[in-house]
Amino acid sequence: MAVTGDETETGSTVKLIGSSSIHPLAMAHTSTLISQKPLEDVTQKREQRLIKNREAARECRRKKKEYVKCLENRVAVLENQNKTLIEELRAMKDIYRHKNE
């Protein structure tokens, strides 16, 4: 079950995926009852965590993109090297053939 389009307190959209269909705030409230922590505290902590994770995800994607670009560059370099070596080998073979004629 997946519920989409729920508006959060921040105005962003929250997606509830899989078996968990309980709103995060509701969960926070429930745990508050258990741990006796003020709801404001829990909400604020959650907000801070979301902000940090948002930035972490952004950074993670940036690094991944950079890594992929590096790999692509490496592929290009290796392909060039391969081409050069093939050419070199061909030339060597030519020389060898003429010597033996």
Place this chain on the structure above:
DNA sequence: TAGACGTAGCGTCATGGGGC
């Protein structure tokens, strides 16, 4: 030109690993 389709980027959740 409207709708289908592919792609990039984003936010969020879940989770594993490391530090304390």
Place this chain on the structure above:
DNA sequence: GCCCCATGACGCTACGTCTA
């Protein structure tokens, strides 16, 4: 154990391109 961080997975939106 708890906390924090990094990252994979998922769903959503925006945008560009193609096709009938």
